[in-house]
Structure formats: C-alpha cells, structure tokens
Amino acid sequence: MRVYVPTPLRSYTAEQGLVSAGGATVGQLLAELDRRYPGIRFRMIDEQDGIRPHIKIFVNQEQVRTLEASVDSQDEIQIICALSGG
C-alpha cells in the first residue's frame, strides 16, 4: 500500500515522501517500515505501543487510533505530524 511520510520522518526514508509497505494491520505495516527504515517506528509509536501525541495515522482519510486497525493492499496511509508550538 502507499504510505505518505511527513517531512520530519523523511530523514529515515532517504527523503522520500511516498513509500510502499505491506501488512494486515497498522502495526504490521509500521513493523515493516521499521525493518526497511530502522528507527522510524519508535519516533511515532512509544514503547507501550501507543501512537505518540502529535502523530496521527489516517487510512483512506479515516484516522485510526490503535495499531490493531486493519489495512489492505489497496489502502492509502497518511502519517501526519501535527506541527504546533514554538
């Protein structure tokens, strides 16, 4: 599936804003991303498998809030960094 990567995480993807990855759940998708781009998952997901406060993950423009959310190969995933603060 197509995964849109926000600018703060593109240092992990060789500056690519769009990558592809597979998996049956958001958790599996992020695990695959982490295998290909080591370290990227922990910047988004904490050690208790929580999505970090300023990170939002959308599947086909619907926000998901857990890593158990299902995905399939036709889905479009957007990872958003809520940029705020000074």
Added chain:
Amino acid sequence: MSQPKAKKTTRQKGNGSLALLVGTRKGAFILRADPSRRNWKTSPPILLGSLVHHLVQDPRNRRTILLAARTGHLGPTVFRSTDFGRTWKEAQKPPAFPKAPEGEKGRVLAHVFWLTPGHASEPGVWYAGSSPHGLFRSEDGGNTWEGVAGLNDHPMRATWSGGEQEAPPDGATLHSILIDPRNPRHMYLGLSTGGFFESTDQGREWKPLNQGCAAEFVPNPHPEYGHDPHCVRLHPLMPDRLYQQNHCGIYRMERAGGHWIRIGRRMPKKIGDIGFPMVLHPRDPDTVWVFPMDGTTVWPRTSPGGQPAVYMTRDAGHSWRRQDQGLPDQNGWFTVKRQAMTADAGQPVGVYFGTTAGEVWASRDEGQRWSCVARHFPHIYSLEVAER
C-alpha cells in the same frame, strides 16, 4: 571584593584544540576555540529543530560524541558521532522502558536528559538518565541501550520519585550520574525530585544519601528521600568528596561522614544559595563555581536583581567570592540550566556558561573576567567541554 592575580592566559594546556558542545532547544552546535580561547567559531547547526538536552564527548575516545535528542512531535532517541560531530548516526536501540504486561500501564520515555560516559576501564559503557526517571546503560558505545533494572524496577522507585504532580514543571529528570574513578561498581545519581542515591554494585541496589540536605517544600524538611538535587559533582582527584547544588542550597559531603553540609550558608544573604549548575576545578577539589538564581517568591530563576554573577569558592565552601567582571551590571536576567555550565582543563582554567537566551559566556582566567563569545543561539540546555 579582591581577586587573585590573573595568570597569563594565552595557551590552553594539553595538545588538543578546545571546543564547547552546545545543546539547545532547536538543535546542537559546536563552538571551536583558537589556542588562546579568545576567538570562537560556530559550527553549522546539528539536527536543527530537535530538542538536544545533552551532548557529551567520550573521554576514552575523543572523536566520539553522544547526543540526546527528540523533537516536539517525534519520540526520543540518541545519536552518535565518531568523527567529532561531522556526521551522526542514530542508536539502533535507543533507551526505552519495557513494554508493560497486558492490562498494566507502562512507562513512556519522554526524553533522555543526561549522558555520562562509563568508567575508564569500560570503554564502550555509557549511562543515560531520562524523564520520567529512568537509568539506562549501553555497552557498545551508545548504539544499543538497556534499562538498569536495579533502579528502574526498584520496589521503592515510585515512592522515591513521587507522583506526576511532584515532578518539576519540565518533567522528572534523572541526572548527575557519577562514576567513582576508582571503582566502576560505585555510582551515584540524582532524581529531581527524589533525592540523591548511591550504588556500590553497579546499579543493582540503591540507597538514599540525603542526610543533612534540606527539602523545605515538604512538611518534614529532613526526609530520607524526596529531595531536589539540581546538580551533583564528584571530584575525580578526591572521589569521596561530593558537591551538590540543590533546590534548597549548596552542599558538600565527605563520603565517610555521609552527611551533607550546607556550605551555601556562607553565600551573601541577598544572593542566597539557590541555583542549577555547579562546576568543579579539574585540579583543585576545594575550588567550585556556582551560578546563583533568584529562588524567592515564585522562583523567577533569573540572576538576583538582574545582576548576573558567578560565585566561586577556593576553600571548599567556607567562603565565596563574586565574579561579575564583564557581565551586565543591570538588566541581565540570566537563567543558566544545570547542564549549561562547565570548565576546561586549561592553565588557568576556562569557565563557561550558556543562558536560556542563547548566549555563551566565557572566562579564560578562572572566572575573574567574562566575555560573551556567542549569542543568538536558541535556548541553551547544555554546555560541555570537548577537546580534540
């Protein structure tokens, strides 16, 4: 107040060139000095936009620097440079708490706050202190990290640390990780808040070491733990002597006595003895510098009266002298954080501090005269000396 005669300050002792590692709220910078320490050159920003709480050179391999970073939106991590800051690589396994069993609430690391290289006999070992309180150890030069269960899972840890409401405004921090240069198993660390703790078995067991130290913000002002050490230092030439800048004053301990003595009582009353950083002279265990701040009313944490000054003792805290030559004599509302003051090993010693307003001030003569050597940095979190 009289000052000792200045020695000629033209050359840095040692063969290497001196640098200051500057950690800021918006990235890190390296300030490189010329041999006279008069002129400083700033590097391009490192990890611009990241909060860099600490970056520290490895004294066992001077080309290596570790850096603790996060951004406002991404999780915390550690970066490592093996070419003195030219290139950086992220840790493969940064510090993190273990995943909690199903149904239990686990701890989430907010940021790595403090980095300490391990003992000289353990070349790959580093320690990291975090917020919330956590102690982590790396045995491979900072590439992979494991929690130190002896502290992180200690049955008293939650009691020592208190609840979230008892944490300082920027979060609870584990800091001042000190390794006895005679024995890698003998360690100390500070918890803000929580107190100062000692281990004699490399972190398996910890005991509070706060006797004599005040905690005026709790009903019992002399509890066993729950204190707020801001910065604790151990003198490498006299490892049984400890100095502490605490929330409630400046202290010294001779370890055999096991009792903190409030040496800040000898500070001028109108200045007080509240502050964050504390710096030791590398060759004289009786010489210490502090940077007092206003700890009255709502704790402005700025220089008392808007007149910044360093205070120095040459007799282990029996007397203090003001060192403000070159610093603003009015409207200088400086705040200097606990990692943002340091000293080099020069002859005479250079002393440095960085402010939350992004200025770096330097003295090449042990604090007698000060000059601003860099300004317009972001809010400075930490300042450490490095020598190539």
